[in-house]
Amino acid sequence: MQNSKSDYTSELLRGNTENLLLHLIDEQGYAYGYQLIREIEKRSGGFFRFKEGTVYPALRKLEHEGLLQGEWQEPPNGLRRRYYRITPEGKEVLSKRIATWQGFTMAVNLVFKPAGAR
Amino acid sequence: MVSPEIRNYLEDVRLHLRLDQATEGQVIAELHTYFQEKVAELRQKGLPESAATRAAIDSFGRAREVARQMYEAYGKGSWLDAALVSLPHLIVAVLFASHLWNHLLLAPLAFIAIVCVTLFGWWHSTSNWLYSWIGFSLFPLVIGGFIAYPAFQSAISLLLEGREVSVTQLLALLVVSALLLFFLWVIFKTIIRMVRRDWILASLMLMSLPVLASWLVNIQEQGGLFQLVRNPQPSMHQWDASMATALAVLGATAATFIRVRQRVLKVTAVVTIGSIVATVVASNLLGRDDPFYPPALFLFMLIFLVTPALVEARIGHGKSSEIDVFSHY
Known part of the structure; x- marks a missing residue:
């Protein structure tokens, strides 16, 4: 039972990872992979538990499709990281x-409402 | 400093990425940064180095799965790439459909244009559309081999029979031998280079060659390419419609290869459709009545298109020293 619940959550997350990443990058202006992983975990209160390796292919796919633009940056005394920013096409x-x-x-919630409450 | 476990993990990812070298380097460098940050964070929480490294690798997922997802991230080409990959097939299909393959100016011009685009793409592009162009660029070399081989064979038999050979004949033998060796060397080196990146790209590159080679054998049996160009025969065009159709189907297959994201679909498209088309064309052109001939031919074509995978298993996917991402990024 526990497994089927986590499978369902993973499936939902898999279908929405790209949207979550696009939204976070749009909101923050620019962000790098590990920062986004931590942000998703923090904002979802730990609800979204996923293999962190799935974020990087999603970022690369969005970049390949022209929705994100990646760029290497090396802050002083920091790690060299690949930062992503959303493109106008990505915003659209x-x-x-x-x-x-x-x-x-909204449609799902309407269906889920008990019949008498509609 | 990268721990041996992380280095091995990243090397495992790289071995299964099958992307161009520059992109592979960038991807591995980005994953490397992730591990540096993750391990540092876990160490701050009090984990010892080895436990932090193990936990970081566990939280990232299986190397092959990450590589598969990364491959699929780059797997789908644009419609422009799909059009470009099918273009050489269509150019040669048009030569056959218009019965102009023996035209003294147009046919060589078409192949010169294909070679020029290939050379341009070789230096300026890493996109997968290039591979079908490389395949067609090798075809003039195959023709050269077909033409040079009888001369080579007759010169060798003269020598073996102990008959007197003039200096001119000997020089011709040397030139023809050198040319044959050069053709084989270029074809071999090109295949090895493609296989080092991804065997399926080598198969995509080779997909049209059995079809064109079957046609060439048929033409040689009818008197030879040069002979037919000098003295055209009506019968030499009887296979033109079949050749044009076969090449158009292969062009559509190459476009499908570019547009699908999943590797399994790419492999299925190239290997299965490539083998079926080559079998149908070769069965018709080389017409044998034996009922076992088409299945045997299909098996041969299948093995031909899967051979790059066997070569890849033997020579590997480049060397890790070729991409030292840890010192570059």
């Missing part, structure tokens, strides 16, 4: 996806 795609997601969750 993100707003469409958020609208679709909101419509979808």
Whole structure:
């Protein structure tokens, strides 16, 4: 039972990882992989538990599709990291996806409401 | 400083990435930064170095799974790439469809254009569309081999029979031998270079060669390419429609290869459709009545297109020393 719950969460997360990343990068201006992993964990209160290695292919895929732009930066006395920023095309795609997601969750919630409460 | 466990893990990822060298270097460098930060954070929480390293690797996931996802991230090419990869197939298909493959100017011009685009792409692009162009660029070398081989064979038999050979004949033998060796060397080196990146790209590159080679054998049996160019025969165009169709199908297969993201679909497209088309063309062109001939031919084509995978298993996917990401990024 526990397994099927975590499988379902993983599946939901897998389908939305790209959207979460696009949103966080859009909000923060620019961000790097590990920063995004920590941010997702922090904001979800630890609900989203996933293999951290899945974030990097998702970032690369978004970059390959032109939705993100990656750039190496080396802050003074810091690690050389690859920072990502959202492109105008990425912003456009993100707003469409958020609208679709909101419509979808609203419809699901309507269906989930008990029959008498509608 | 990278621990041996992390270095081995990253090397395992790299071995299964199958991307171009520059992208591989960038990807590994980014993952390397992740491990540096993760291990440092875990150490701050009080874990010893070895436990922190193990925990970081565990939280990242299996190396092959990360490599698979990374491959798929780059796996799908644009529609422009799909059009470009099928273009050499379509150029040669048009030569056949218009019965112009024996045109003294157009046919050589088409192949010169293909070679020029290949050379341009070789130096300026890392995209997968280039590989079908390389395959067609090798075709003039295959023609050269077909033409040089009978001369080579007759010169050798003259020598073996102990008959007197003139200096001119001897020089011709040396030149032809050198040319044959050069053709084989170029083809071999190109295949090895492709295989070092990804065997399926070598198969994509070779996909059209069995079709073109079958046609060439058929033409040689009808009197030879040069002979037919000088004295055209009506029968020499009887396979043109089949060749044009086969090349168009291979072009569509190459475009599918570019557009699908999953590796298993790419392999299926190239190996299965490539083998089927080559079998159908070779069965028709080299017409044998034996019912076992088509299945045997299919098996041969399948082995031909899978051979790069066997070569890759033998020579490996580059050497780790070729990409020392830890010192570059």
